[in-house]
Amino acid sequence: MSTPVSERTIEVRAHPLALPIGPYSQALLGKSQGRLLAISGQGGFDRSGKLVALGPDAVGAQADRIFENIRCLVEAAGGSMNDLISLTVYLRTAAGYPAFNESRQRHLRHPYPASATVTDVGFVVDGMEIEISALAVV
DSSP states (O other): OEEEOSSSEEEEOOTTSOOOSSSOOSEEEEOTTSOEEEEEEEOSBOTTSOBSOOSGGGHHHHHHHHHHHHHHHHHHTTOOGGGEEEEEEEESSGGGHHHHHHHHHHHOOSSOOEEEEEOSOOOSSTTOOEEEEEEEEO
């Protein structure tokens, strides 16, 4: 089964599989007329290069900033947040997952991009609690 996500992507579902346990799609198919946009891992940095919040409770604020940064990059390439097809999320600890998930639901709409999350990650920059890389078809 497939569902249009945007003019450039289609959500793919396989009925033998369980439904996703969170706000993500199991698979998205990019239509051939789009161009693939690979977005490097983004941290929660403002325009001056400073983290927007620090500490273990900073995941939500950092995630919100990351999604805004991703939005800026996707729009600069001629797309929108609806064109995201995949996210890879890195969290310093698993305890940050609920705050990230709330942020994802504020910034993205169903059907959500395919997603993978890795926890217990060390970051190059002190104070980072989360990093997200993304793919979009624009």
